[in-house]
Amino acid sequence: MEFFTQLVINGLMLGMVYALIAIGLSLIFGVLEIVNFAHGHFYMLGATILAALVTSAGIGFFPGLIVAALAVGMVGYIVYVVLLRHFREGEFDRGIILTIGIGMVLQNGVAYLFGSSSRIVDTPFSFVSWDVSGFFVDAQRAIAVMVGAVAIALLYGVLTFTRIGKAMRAFAQNREAAFIVGIRPAVIAGLAVAIGIALAGLAGAALAPVFAVHPAMGAPILFKVFAIIIIGGLGSLPGALVASLLIGVTESVVGGYSSVALQDAVAFILMIVVLLAFPAGLFGKGIRV
Amino acid sequence: MFRMTIAATMMLFAAHSAVAQDKIVIGLSTPLTGSVAALGQHENWGASLAVEEINDAGGINGRQLHIEAQDNQCNPTQGITSVENLLQNDPIAVMGALCSSVTLAVMPIMERAERPLMVGVATSPLITEQAGVGGNDWTFRINPSDSGLAVALGNYLTEMNTIKTIAFVGEDTDYGRGGHNALTEALKGKGIEIVSADFYKQGTPDFTTVLTRIKAAKPDAVALYATGVDELGFIRQYRGMNIESLLSGRVSLDELLPVIQAGALEGATSVYPYAVQLDTPENKAFVESFKTAYGELPNYQSFQGYESVRVLADALKRSKELTPAGLKQALKEADFASVTGGNIKFDDHNQAHNLALIVKVKDGVIVIETMSGT
Numbered sequence A: 001m002e003f004f005t006q007l008v009i010n011g012l013m014l015g016m017v018y019a020l021i022a023i024g025l026s027l028i029f030g031v032l033e034i035v036n037f038a039h040g041h042f043y044m045l046g047a048t049i050l051a052a053l054v055t056s057a058g059i060g061f062f063p064g065l066i067v068a069a070l071a072v073g074m075v076g077y078i079v080y081v082v083l084l085r086h087f088r089e090g091e092f093d094r095g096i097i098l099t100i101g102i103g104m105v106l107q108n109g110v111a112y113l114f115g116s117s118s119r120i121v122d123t124p125f126s127f128v129s130w131d132v133s134g135f136f137v138d139a140q141r142a143i144a145v146m147v148g149a150v151a152i153a154l155l156y157g158v159l160t161f162t163r164i165g166k167a168m169r170a171f172a173q174n175r176e177a178a179f180i181v182g183i184r185p186a187v188i189a190g191l192a193v194a195i196g197i198a199l200a201g202l203a204g205a206a207l208a209p210v211f212a213v214h215p216a217m218g219a220p221i222l223f224k225v226f227a228i229i230i231i232g233g234l235g236s237l238p239g240a241l242v243a244s245l246l247i248g249v250t251e252s253v254v255g256g257y258s259s260v261a262l263q264d265a266v267a268f269i270l271m272i273v274v275l276l277a278f279p280a281g282l283f284g285k286g287i288r289v
Numbered sequence B: 001m002f003r004m005t006i007a008a009t010m011m012l013f014a015a016h017s018a019v020a021q022d023k024i025v026i027g028l029s030t031p032l033t034g035s036v037a038a039l040g041q042h043e044n045w046g047a048s049l050a051v052e053e054i055n056d057a058g059g060i061n062g063r064q065l066h067i068e069a070q071d072n073q074c075n076p077t078q079g080i081t082s083v084e085n086l087l088q089n090d091p092i093a094v095m096g097a098l099c100s101s102v103t104l105a106v107m108p109i110m111e112r113a114e115r116p117l118m119v120g121v122a123t124s125p126l127i128t129e130q131a132g133v134g135g136n137d138w139t140f141r142i143n144p145s146d147s148g149l150a151v152a153l154g155n156y157l158t159e160m161n162t163i164k165t166i167a168f169v170g171e172d173t174d175y176g177r178g179g180h181n182a183l184t185e186a187l188k189g190k191g192i193e194i195v196s197a198d199f200y201k202q203g204t205p206d207f208t209t210v211l212t213r214i215k216a217a218k219p220d221a222v223a224l225y226a227t228g229v230d231e232l233g234f235i236r237q238y239r240g241m242n243i244e245s246l247l248s249g250r251v252s253l254d255e256l257l258p259v260i261q262a263g264a265l266e267g268a269t270s271v272y273p274y275a276v277q278l279d280t281p282e283n284k285a286f287v288e289s290f291k292t293a294y295g296e297l298p299n300y301q302s303f304q305g306y307e308s309v310r311v312l313a314d315a316l317k318r319s320k321e322l323t324p325a326g327l328k329q330a331l332k333e334a335d336f337a338s339v340t341g342g343n344i345k346f347d348d349h350n351q352a353h354n355l356a357l358i359v360k361v362k363d364g365v366i367v368i369e370t371m372s373g374t
Helices: A002-032 A039-056 A061-082 A092-114 A139-161 A163-173 A175-180 A185-207 A218-232 A237-257 A260-277 B002-022 B037-056 B076-087 B100-113 B125-130 B146-160 B174-186 B208-217 B228-240 B253-261 B281-294 B300-318 B324-332
Strands: A129-132 A135-138 B024-030 B065-071 B093-096 B117-119 B139-141 B165-171 B193-200 B221-225 B246-249 B269-272 B356-362 B365-372
Touching: A002 A039, A002 A135, A002 A139, A002 A163, A002 A185, A002 A218, A002 A237, A002 B208, A039 A061, A039 A092, A039 A185, A039 A218, A061 A185, A092 A218, A129 A139, A135 A139, A139 A163, A139 A185, A139 A237, A163 A175, A163 A185, A175 A185, A218 A237, A218 A260, A237 A260, A237 B208, A260 B193, A260 B208, B024 B037, B024 B076, B024 B300, B037 B065, B037 B228, B037 B281, B037 B300, B065 B076, B065 B300, B076 B093, B076 B100, B093 B100, B093 B300, B100 B117, B100 B125, B100 B139, B100 B174, B117 B300, B125 B139, B125 B146, B125 B174, B146 B174, B146 B246, B146 B269, B146 B356, B146 B365, B165 B174, B165 B208, B165 B246, B174 B193, B174 B221, B193 B208, B208 B228, B221 B228, B228 B253, B253 B269, B253 B356, B253 B365, B281 B300, B300 B324
Parallel strands: B024 B065, B024 B093, B093 B117, B117 B139, B165 B193, B165 B221, B221 B246, B246 B269
Antiparallel strands: A129 A135, B269 B356, B356 B365
């Protein structure tokens, strides 16, 4: 039982990390109806920027987190203005090709600028762990989880209580109606993309001291996060959060009692099962296609 | 104007083919992007350094060597494409492919193209089984295979007398799975039991689950067969979780210097074909020129890239004719003094038997415990 509880704790912590990436991806899909295949590479960009700030520029971990998230969000906004803005409705396939291309440019651009060797980020919390009533909690990971929780709470606040957040939700619900009541699509969509991508950057930065930082680190996490937003229902933010925690815990428990090889398959098996039972995902709002 | 353009183009073309004819091209298929890109980069650096030294010393009977590198992403499909691209440039031989799975995939292609494949890094025993009298006469390997390394490691762990149970963790490739089979075989009848085996997908960032299981099971040692960033990630998390089991296996300690200097891997042992610390004049000279050229210490991959080119150059100098077939014959007769102090001589499976090192972390530095034949 103790072993099981430890696995669940590990799984919840892993799930929060997935959530931070998945929510950004889901937000962009909700507003723009583009599946951002470059999302994992923005996560990598955030980690790379943090690594450079902390190891080369000597900036502290927490200021570095904020700078990295802002910088990645800015890159995201530029990508929106230059490329994504020109999409019309129904150009779903072009969006896929374009964002895959953006991802390749990011990955190889970082490899060109920083080299493909992996970097280690050490902070005062590295290799510190807490014993919480007999259970093992890694400090650096716990900080990433807290950063994720704060960011998600902030996003919830913005979407629920501010005019701009309400405009984003209105835009996601019905584009034409939002347009008619005077919501400017370019501003709203641009902001949503910037926020979504900044969240990916923040996730990367928060996890840089936990995982090894290298240009290819975005790809494996991207596919898992895709499975998560499909399970949660495309475009649904609560769905992305619930599905992330679900996948995190399931992976951890399955891996703990059987083998690690099965662990990776779990997300996708779960995706198939959920799609069979709920074709629009757990929190999906009807079929879009 | 039109004629002049054509004439200029023809001249350029003629000049280009003249250069191509003068140089002897050696292909290199290695990962230059992806999770083990840093290792591929090192292999390329080592090979380039050897080529530079050989060319400065007059080349191969007056002709210059040239390395042509192609990215294989440590992926068998991409590996085949990379070798097919390399073959367009008429290489006398191809080196590679760093990863065992890729090497096994490109072996038949090199056999069909009738050009030697020089394996220097990949350690899967399957490569030896299939080479030479095993069927593929064009594949040569200068580094010890995992069977050779596992025997050396098994003997050492047995002599330690404190290890009774081992948890195996390896990547889910021919390297990890081959390493598991080789170690199981080597430990038979030695009183050491492999109590669990986990194979993870390459590029996995998170090892919490398997580490939680190991922490609960408390084996005497963990045998790790991982590469590149996966290995670094595993060891960081292993240290973070305060696991007491001894770390062993095929750990590339030379990739982990910052972690070692921090005192994190005290007592960890590993079997490895190369260590920067090797005390031979040839190795000291190699480490020095590598550091000057690239600003980093060489590792196993750069050493093998360096040695592969030197073995090829030695054979090319002895070869009666500068053709792939002539080179193959010369390789079979090779008797080359390795930088390690060992000897490169190919057996009937075209496998050379260089030394294996048992390295250990003692007081924050890597020391060579013993060296043995493979």
